[in-house]
Amino acid sequence: MSDVLSMPARKPLLEVRNLVTEFPLRTGVFRAVNDLSFSIEAGKTLCVVGESGSGKSVTARSILQIVDAPGQIASGSIMLNTADGVSIDLAKLHPRSKAIRAVRGRDIAMIFQEPMSSLSPVHTVGDQITEAIRLHMKMSKDEARAEAINLLRQVEIPNPELAIDRYAFQYSGGMRQRAMIAMALACRPKLLIADEPTTALDVTTQAEILDLIARLQKQSGMAVLFITHDMGVVAQIADDVLVMHHGVAKEYGTVEQIFHSPQDPYTKMLIGSVLKLEQKAEIRLARPPLDQTAPPILEVRNLSQQFGTVKALDNVSISLLPGETLGIVGESGSGKTTMGRAIMRLYDPTAGEMLYRKVDGSVVDLAKIEGEELKKARRELRMVFQDPFGSLNPRMTVAQVIGEPLLVNGIARGKELDDRVSHLMEQVGLDPRGRERYPHAFSGGQRQRIGIARAITLNPRIIVADEATSALDVSVRFQVLDLLMKLQDQLGLAYIFISHDIGVIRYMCDRVGVMYRGKIVEVGEAEKVCNAPDHPYTQALLSAIPRPDPRDRDRSRRFRYIEPAAVKNGSAGR
Amino acid sequence: MLKFIGKRLLWMIPSLFAVSFLAFVLIQLPPGDYVTTYIATLAASNEVVDQNTAAQLRERFGLDDPMLVQYGKWMWGILSRGDFGISFEWQQPVSGLIWERMALTLVLAIASLLATWAIALPIGVYSAVKKYSIGDYAFTAFSFFGLSVPSFLLALVLMYVAAVEFGADVGGLFSQEYETAPWSIAKMVDLMTHIWLPVTILAVSSTASLIRVMRANMLDELPKPYVTTARAKGLSEFRLLTKYPMRIALNPFISTIAWLLPNLISGSVVVAIVLNLPTAAPLLLQALMAQDMYLAGAFVLLICALTLIGSLISDILLAMVDPRIRLE
Incomplete structure (x- = not known):
């Protein structure tokens, strides 16, 4: 042929x-x-x-x-x-x-997006690489194995002689992708x-x-x-x-x-x-400065969260002002999602307190309260999730998804419920005529708007947004970010915005906390942290972000943060 | 790993005691005992047993003792001498009766298991790879047929066809002349000529469900990125299928060993009775009906032990073939 x-x-x-x-x-x-x-x-x-x-x-x-x-x-x-x-x-x-x-x-060889699922979970990495070698080159098993070790060394995998007999799930994400590259390069494509x-x-x-x-x-x-x-x-x-x-x-x-x-x-x-994303949002620049002297609406003090032997949160302290957007940035495994969930009291913290100031000025510790009191507090703290597909029940109509908090808390029903749902949908920029449809009929960006509508249903005071825009395309991302800021100004919300994307943080946050291995290593004004950070980890993080300008390709600037051996400084708050 | 196996083995001891006790109590729960049943059977053939004889029988079998004492004696016999007691009905040691039947049961079960896997696994893979093709629909139709036809009906139909159309000797596992004969090559050949019928019947129903399971497992695995990776390497479609998705789709089958072993004894009762097979299941049924408590108790104990051993074996095997379980 x-x-x-x-x-x-x-x-x-x-x-x-x-x-x-x-x-x-x-x-x-x-x-x-x-x-x-x-x-x-x-x-x-x-x-x-x-x-x-x-x-x-x-x-x-x-x-x-x-x-x-x-x-x-x-x-x-x-x-x-x-x-x-x-x-x-x-x-x-x-x-x-x-x-x-x-x-x-x-x-022609190919590597894929998901380094975990692109490698077989039940075969060793070496097995999969030698297979690729022996498919196209005449080599004995021993020669192929030596070649595979050589390839692993080339892609900078430490101890390739041992690593070759390991399985993909024993590798870290970066190492898996290196192994994939080694496999792709096996026959010098x-x-x-x-x-x-x-x-x-x-x-x-x-x-x-x-x-x-x-x-x-x-x-x-x-x-x-x-x-x-x-x-x-x-x-x-x-x-x-x-x-x-x-x-x-x-x-x-x-x-x-x-x-x-x-x-x-x-x-x-x-x-x-x-x-x-290189600068702050226009809506934010136009806004009058926040009242820095106001008492914080939420104050996290020395919060620790342990899962077995893993310290997901280690003595974290941070505060949130009314109407403020606090960014939490960090790499995977830094504990930023745990922090968001701990604030929602989805976990019982191991130690520390989370002081929440209610509308009447009284203060409760979210880490301690139980039962009816916790239920009440949770109405005022809501969450927006990362995955716009997984976080909406596919068997509920949009009206049911948005109206559920009202119904569950016995606030509205019947005609009144319907009106409020329609109003909420208008608020987040959705056509209320679509309320009888199911989530699958909506695009990713629209679904995230549904998630936001659900979050603001009960007039909350704090919204925890966990990577709320990471799954969205860039063109949609701004619409959702701008919507969040518009709602913040209208409803006087305070946001805790968790993201791995410094650009998004810079665009919408007032202050930023940088997390590394369960600790907050730096807190400060977004402008400062995103452009001239103090902590070496934040500096390393910034240096690794690819600059969107082909004339600015200086790789020597980039460096990796290595934690000093003796760690004393825990977290800083204000 | 060794620690895990040791722990599991230790846990088996209290479980076995608990189950054996429960089994003993359950067997004794119906009113009356073996002697009552025995007298009733004799009465049916117009023989009358007087009270004295009945009492003598009871004393001889130890049926007058309190239940706990009976249980204690039984357990002691097992633990100290490996003696499972005497079957009242057969007037033979229970262990001898069981082992005689177990060998044939094992042969039949393994033969039908191999037949099932040999048919079902390739068909399941084919159905998944050629999803919604004519072949897939045909096999799906066959599977639902196999699932919905009761196996004893299939047994009757096949017996009829084999006997009437082909004049084959059906029923049992041996021809009459070999039934009591010692093992020889001729007896083996005779077994082979008989065993295909029960094996076919037993395989058809389990094949059907297995095809569906294998198809579903494969459909879960086929769209996974590692399959695309293997394809992008230049592997041929056949080698790719057998090495990657099939390997992982087979894992759930290892867990089925847990219920496969106890099924040896209690499974396929109806088919075994219809075909007059000398396997364990009809004997168990008979023992339960006659309140032959040591025989029934030994069977229940065996089923329980096999369940525990089966799940241990399947756990160990699963850890051996799946590194995710072994290493994490």
Whole structure:
């Protein structure tokens, strides 16, 4: 089936022409990729960037013919031109043919987003790497094993001789992605396709993985097709950029062109949304300064939370003023989510107190109260969750989801309930006519609005938002952030905004607490912490964030924070 | 790991005592005892047993003692001499009766288990990989047929077909001439010619449910990213399926060993009776009906011990094949 042509001059390594990938549906055909053309030169990096549903992952999978069933390539060509002068049209090969299998892993290798689930949980890492080696190269088991250890060493995994016999779940997130890269590089491919390889990782780990890919690329002259939604990453690594939206290419050019003279309005919007996060929100700049002398609405003092032997929160103290947005930032495992949940009293804290000042000025300790008193307090403290899909019951209509707190607390029913739900939906920018529909009929951003409407139903005074915008696309993220700030001003809410994204924190928070291994290492004005932090950990965190400007690619600036051996300083509050 | 096994083994001792006591009490709960049943059976054939003989029998069997004493004597016999008591009905030591039947039960159970797995696992994988294909629908129809037809009905139909159409000797596991004969190659061959019928019947119903379970397990695993990773490596579809998703989809089957072992004894009673198989299940039923308490008690004790051992084995096996359980 393969077209074998002789090659006159130097051709790009991979040339995609008019690619169309379709998914047959019951109601017709869905074109995930529509008439897409691009090419990749040997040794270069092409970034495909776009929001969820843009077809960027399907494009990558089309190249290797591993699109999930029932999707298939409908038309177009994918020419792979190898150095020995052979050209193969991958689009013409059958997805199960021997010819395409010979290309997979040998000429073109791929790494994926979820480093945990992309490796088999019941086979050792070494087993999976040697398998890739022995598939395409004639090697004995011992040789392959030696080669695998070598590869693990190349991707900087400590003690590769021992690590090779471990399982993926014994690796950390960053190490798993390194192992994936080692596996992909096993047969020295000419093209590496990386499908959002750093999205699930912390920024510091992301920076290390990006460096690793760049170094290996330089060593072997391999081309990289990098798929991402993060414009910062694009600016740091790309030679060329392809912007995708709804399956079509919006703009295709060099990284310099895309960032400094974008033509397409969609590209401009994407870049604009990243630049927007470089400064504080306009609504916040326009607001009169907060009354710093007001007594805090919530004061957390020396809070500790232990799970078994793990100290998730270690002597944390922080306070929240009325009407203030307090950001909590940190990497995964830093205890920021535990802190949010502890404040909601979803756990019983091991030690410390959480003093909450009620409307009448009296103070209760959220860590101690029980029963009716706790129930009352919980009405005034609400939560917005990260996952807009998992946090809404799929079997309840939107009206039921939003109205449930009113019904459960016996505040409103019947016609009155209906009116209040409609009003709440208008407040969060949703059409109340959709209230009888189920959550699946709404997009991610709309669902997050439903979650916010549910949170403000009982007129709370404090809202804990746990990564409330991390699952949303950039274009939607701002709408939700701006909505949160608008509601804050209208309803006089105080927010505890938990996020791993410094940009979002800078955009909307008044003050920030930085968490590291269960401790708050720095608290201060958002402006200061996000731009000129005092603590070395915060400095390291900031240094790892990819700058959204291709002219600013200084990797030497980046460093990793190493905790001093003797830790004395716990947390700072005010 | 060793500590875990040791702990589990220690825990088995009190559980076995508790269950054996409970079993003993339950067997004695119905009014009357073996002698009453015995007299009733004799009366049915117009033989009259006078009170004296009955009392003598009771004394000989120790049925006059309080229940706790009877239980104590029984347990002591087991612990000190491995003596499970005498079956009233068969007038033989219980242990001999049970072991004789257990060997054949084991052969039959393992044969039908292997047959079930050999049929069901590939079909389940096929159904999952070719979801909503004609083949999938055909196997689904077959599975629901297998699930809904009671196995004794299937046994009757197959017996009829085999006997009438093919003139095969059905019922039992041996031809008459081999029934009491010592083991020989000819007897083995005879067993083989008989065993296919019960094995088929027992396999059909369990195959059906197993296909559904395997299909569901595979459908859970197939869309997982590690499958795509393996595909992107260039593995062939067959090697990929058997090495990755199937390996993980099989894990739940290991847990079924826990109830497979006790099923050896008490399972497939109806089929065994219909086909007149010399396995343990009909003997247990008979012992319970005749209030043959030592025989029934020994069976219940055995079932319980097998349940405990089965779950221990399946836990150990699961830890061996799944590193997530072993290492975390």
